[in-house]
Amino acid sequence: MMTQASLTIGEGVALISVERPEALNALNRDIVDQIDVLIDRVAEDESVRCLILHSDRNFAAGADIKAMASCDEEGAKAFCFSPTYNKLTRLSVPVIAAIEGYALGGGMELALTADIRIAGESAKMGFPEVTLGIFPGAGGTIRAPKLIGEALAKELIFTGDPIDADRALSIGLVNKVVDDDQVLETAMKMAKRIARRGPVAVRMAKDVINRGLLDNNVEKGTELEAEQWAKLFNTEDQKEGMKAFMEKRKPEFRNR
Secondary structure (H helix, E strand, O other), rough: OOOOEEEEOOOEEEEEEEEOHHHHHOEOHHHHHHHHHHHHHHHHHHHHOEEEEEEOOOOEEEOHHHHHHOOHHHHHHHHHHHHHHHHHHHOOOOOOEEOOOOOOOHHHHHHHHOOEEEEEEOOOEEHHHHOOOOOOOOOOHHHHHHOOOOHHHHHHHHHHHOOEEHHHHHOOOOOOEOOOOHHHHHHHHHHHHHHHOHHHHHHHHEEEEEEEHHOOOOOHHHHHHHHHHHHHHHHHHHHHHHHHHHHHOOOOOOOO
């Protein structure tokens, strides 16, 4: 199996990239399996405070159609990327998708697993699956409506039409649009800012937000929030963070 997904880690930030330029970084079963292994490595590395998903020039121009074309139902189930994508969403650290070029189909669904999305000004995003006689099958029909609302998600999925970065920003599909050559740099700056924050607090905040989104009961959600917030006062990071504030210096968080 040719290695086409890579992982680098430094300064508290992990970076997963796909390197398949001849296919605009389209995803296939082997690449997703490689990403799956890299996610495990990120999860096990206590130095990682934030993960960036980024591939040069094109985020991922969908899934490999040639590999899917002859699938029957069982073959399609085996090809499905959802187990790996779900593993990404379960990561305790924040995930940023840095989107250059195309993020279509399975590539857009990969971007949807992130907590934050940053796009280049010429990026193109969407779900073209219906033009192939299928629909998004790696979380697109579930995550897109939660992010941008039912009507907009249905428009993108039913038409299969791609949208540009400005439209994506206007509907909340991405957080920020920057110059094409600034996408990774912008994501890296944000990731490093996150990495300097209290890591236990950031992880717990992500968990509380995600759990709250699963249950629309605001009272239950705020009870969970208060419970988890109070637990932070048992951590060394909370003591250090507040002490540093009072001493007018930068905190030195130790992830505990």
